[in-house]
Every structure is written in C-alpha cells, then in structure tokens.
C-alpha cells in the first residue's frame with residue numbers, strides 16, 4: 371500500500387485532474403443508472419393491458435424507492451395525457467438522451483484519467499532519469515546498465531498500465547456498483563440480500579488466485595532486465611562476437627534467458643487470466659440463482675415484485691458484473707504493477723554518495739597547485755592507493771607511469787571527485803576538494819579519456835557538448851587546434867554530419883581528435899589526459915600527438931602517459947607500483963636512479979613509440 375501511494379505521489383498536482391474526473395464520473399454514473407431505471411415504465415407500457423388510472427404523487431423521502439415511484443408517477447401522468455404511444459416516445463427520447471449524456475461524461479472522465487496517467491508517468495520517468503544522472507560513478511559499477519534501462523523503459527510502463535489504471539477502479543467502479551445496488555434494493559430488498567451473499571465468496575476465490583502474482587512479476591521483470599543487459603552487451607560487442615565466432619554461443623545464451631522470461635510470463639498470465647473468467651462465471655451463476663429465486667417470488671405472488679421490475683432487476687444485475695469484474699482484474703494486475711513500482715522506486719530512492727557539503731564553497735579559478743597528501747583509496751575493501759603524495763603545480767605537465775593496474779586511472783578519477791578518498795587529502799589551491807562545490811571543480815577540469823566517448827549526434831554537437839551557447843566559429847576554431855577541421859570538412863555534411871553510434875562512422879584517430887576538440891572548446895585550466903594505447907598509423911598518430919601538445923600548452927595537465935615523447939617532455943614523472951608512489955622526478959633524474967622507471971623504459975612498456 372505504501373508503494374502504491376508513493377507512486378501516486380508522482381501524480382502531483384492530482385487535484386487538477388482528479389476534480390474534473392470525479393465530477394464527470396459522477397454524472398456518467400447518474401445517467402448510466404437512470405437508463406436502466408427507465409426500463410421499468412417502458413416495459414410496463416409495452417406489456418400492460420390495463421388502462422392507466424390517475425394516482426397520487428408520492429411524498430418525498432430520500433430513498434431509491436422514492437425515485438422509482440416518482441418515475442412511475444410521471445410516466446403514468448404521461449400515459450393519461452399523451453396516450454400509451456405518446457408516453458413511449460417520451461421515455462424512448464429520455465433514454466436516448468440519458469445514454470448520450472452518460473457516454474459523453476464517461477468519455478470525458480476517461481480523458482481526464484488518461485491525462486493523469488500520462489502526466490504521472492512523465493513525472494516518474496523524469497525523476498528516475500534525473501536521479502540516475504545524479505548518482506556518483508561508483509553506483510554504476512554495481513548496477514547493471516540493462517537493469518537501469520529496463521526499469522526506466524519497461525517497468526515504468528507496467529506501472530502506468532496497472533497502478534494508475536486502478537485509480538479509476540478505486541473510485542468509479544465501487545460508486546457504480548453502489549448506484550446499481552441502490553436501485554436493486556429499491557426494487558427488491560430480499561432478492562438483493564440474496565445476491566450479496568455471493569460477493570464475499572467470489573472475492574475469496576480471486577484473492578487466493580492473485581496472492582502469488584507479485585513474486586512472479588518481480589522475477590519476470592528481473593529476467594527482462596537481464597535480457598536488455600545482454601542485448602546491450604551484444605550490440606556493443608558485435609565485432610568481437612563475430613571475430614571470435616561466438617554468434618551461436620550468444621544466440622544460445624539469449625535463447626535461455628528469453629525462455630526463462632517466457633516461463634515466468636506464462637505462469638503469471640495463466641493466473642491473471644483466470645481471474646476474469648472465474649469472476650464472470652460466478653456472476654452468471656449468481657444471475658441464475660436470482661432468476662430462480664425471483665421467478666419463485668413472482669409465481670407465488672410473494673411480495674411486490676412485478677415481472678417488469680424483475681426484468682429490469684436482471685438487466686441491472688447483469689451490469690453489476692462489469693465493474694465487479696474490472697475491480698477483480700485491477701487487483702490481479704496491481705501486484706504486477708507494485709512489483710514494477712518497487713523496482714522503479716529503488717532507483718528513485720538511491721542516494722548519491724558524493725554530494726556538496728552544506729558548507730561547501732565555490733572554488734576560485736585555479737592559480738597555484740593541486741596537492742595529493744597521503745591519499746588512501748579503496749573501491750571496496752582492498753586498498754588500491756596507499757599513501758600517495760605528489761603535487762601538480764600550475765602550468766606543469768605531470769606524467770603518471772607504472773605497470774598495468776598500478777592505479778593511474780584511479781588517481782585521475784579522484785581529482786574530479788568521481789570517487790571519494792578513504793584517507794589523506796586532495797587539496798585544490800590549498801582547500802580540500804570535499805569542501806568545495808563539485809560543479810566548481812569539475813568546471814575547471816577537462817577530460818580526454820583513453821577510449822573516445824562520443825554520442826550519436828552531429829559533429830558540431832559532439833564538440834560543443836556541455837556548452838549550449840557555443841557558436842560555429844568557436845567550434846571550428848577548436849576543431850582546427852585539434853587537427854580535426856580538415857577531415858570534418860571532407861565528411862558529407864561537414865559539422866552537421868552524424869557520426870553514428872559512439873562515433874562508429876569515424877576512424878580511431880578522428881574520434882580522438884573530436885574528443886580533443888571538445889576539451890579545447892571547454893578551455894579548462896586543468897586537463898586530465900589518458901593517452902590512447904592503441905597504435906594509430908604514423909600519419910594519424912602525428913596529428914593526434916600534435917593536437918594533444920597544443921591542448922596541453924599553457925595548461926596544467928595530468929597525463930597517463932604511454933608515449934615516450936610525452937613522458938620525456940613532462941615536467942614531472944610520478945612512477946606508481948601497486949598503488950604506491952615509488953619514484954618521482956624528471957626523466958633524467960629518474961633514469962639516473964636506475965629504479966623501476968629505468969626498468970620500465972628498458973622494457974619498452976610505454977606503448978608503440980617506446
């Protein structure tokens with residue numbers, strides 16, 4: 371129930387939709403019930419052989435019986451005044467008008483409900499996406515991408531079609547049933563009491579049926595998420611899958627997950643679908659019982675039940691099953707909706723671990739140095755960085771070198787606070803970065819990752835990423851500095867060319883140069899650079915290297931260096947091993963020490979050029 375109300379809280383402002391909905395629904399129910407009530411006089415005129423006699427007007431009492439008898443009274447009057455056929459015309463006209471109004475209001479109420487539903491889901495989807503974007507990088511190491519995608523895309527959809535659609539069931543259908551029962555009671559109390567006895571029995575049967583649905587729904591949704599993850603991985607890794615002849619293997623893996631999903635869906639749907647025929651059957655069985663009981667009452671001349679009232683009674687009672695059925699259906703579906711809702715709310719409730727302190731201040735423009743002091747860091751339990759200390763002075767290029775897994779990338783991720791450190795300090799111009807606003811630090815740091823990260827968009831938008839007011843002149847200028855302008859001009863639509871998924875339509879060197887152009891345009895005072903290890907051909911390599919050198923000019927840079935030339939030109943080299951700084955100094959100083967650096971140089975482990 372808590373989940374349900376939380377999901378509804380996304381309907382804000384609910385009054386905007388709920389008030390017109392309640393109003394139109396009430397009118398639809400009133401006119402809908404009126405239609406059936408009018409059947410009594412209609413049948414009476416058609417079948418009665420006696421001439422109408424004047425009767426006295428019934429006294430007002432607030433009850434269903436009064437309304438039935440007042441109809442009777444006016445109808446009788448109409449027969450006396452206009453004759454039987456004339457009265458029939460009037461009643462038919464009223465029935466048609468009332469049916470028109472009832473359907474009109476039903477349509478309007480449906481429209482308000484749809485607006486509420488779509489509005490709620492729009493809110494929910496935006497909230498989930500925004501919250502996911504706010505999460506710190508570490509969150510994505512633990513959550514599977516496909517899981518997040520399926521929560522935002524599919525689970526929200528399930529919530530939409532189950533949770534919010536129960537809203538109308540909660541309000542409209544019980545009200546409709548009540549209205550019908552008021553009329554039923556006024557026609558025959560005895561008969562109605564008899565039929566009510568059946569309701570708890572069918573309720574019990576249905577609730578046993580749906581009890582297990584929620585667990586099954588959760589397993590089905592999880593299995594669906596696995597499929598999405600798998601699809602995502604397969605599409606990203608399609609080249610490797612082909613190269614390793616792994617297509618049959620992947621197909622088989624997908625087939626298995628797909629079969630699991632189908633199994634859960636099937637067993638869930640089997641139960642779900644049972645609810646409707648069972649409730650319909652119970653409804654008809656009840657009508658059968660009423661038919662016998664009511665017929666018995668008429669034949670014996672017991673009570674006041676007339677044949678026309680009895681037919682009307684049966685007509686109305688057969689209508690009761692419709693809202694009753696939709697209530698029972700809603701209850702079977704809601705479990706599936708709640709399971710999906712819980713999965714979605716997990717994402718809404720996830721709290722980013724890295725947020726601004728309330729006392730955080732805005733960092734001034736970088737003007738002195740970044741200092742790592744006895745930094746300790748662990749992704750989980752195992753310490754990855756241990757007592758790391760070094761300084762990056764303004765204007766310097768500092769190179770990080772060390773064997774694979776020594777912690778170079780980790781150090782680069784700590785400066786923009788993608789992760790928080792466990793011990794020590796990282797000082798930005800003397801202030802701990804945890805005391806500064808995240809935006810104000812990240813705004814001063816540019817990032818060129820090893821793997822070019824580009825979006826399925828135009829070249830212009832990829833370069834101007836994150837700078838919405840960038841002009842074409844500025845973008846061209848940045849592209850020229852990054853040696854990208856010439857190749858861009860050779861593409862089909864120049865800066866408007868779409869580069870495909872993750873830049874698939876470009877070469878590796880071109881992708882790197884676009885990423886460099888993006889960093890140039892951002893013009894941050896500090897650059898974090900992860901040099902690509904993949905060897906490019908000499909021509910492309912030269913263009914990229916040249917672009918990187920220009921990017922680093924007049925800037926403070928921390929570079930994960932793989933090229934000997936970058937390392938030799940660095941002002942300072944930090945040599946890492948197993949998360950510790952083993953040596954630091956210039957190229958010449960470190961060579962003289964004949965330590966790890968010397969060994970690494972001799973082993974030529976700095977990539978293609980070394």
Ligand SMILES: Nc1ncnc2c1ncn2[C@@H]1O[C@H](COP(=O)(O)OP(=O)(O)OP(=O)(O)O)[C@@H](O)[C@H]1O
Nearest residue numbers: 511749750754772773774775776777778779780781
């Ligand atoms: N997201 C993560 N979760 C847990 N452990 C991680 C994560 N990322 C890296 N590690 C571990 O941290 C250690 C340092 O990794 P890091 O990526 O910083 O090394 P690196 O020096 O950049 O290596 P390479 O040169 O191969 O890129 C490794 O032992 C790695 O297994």
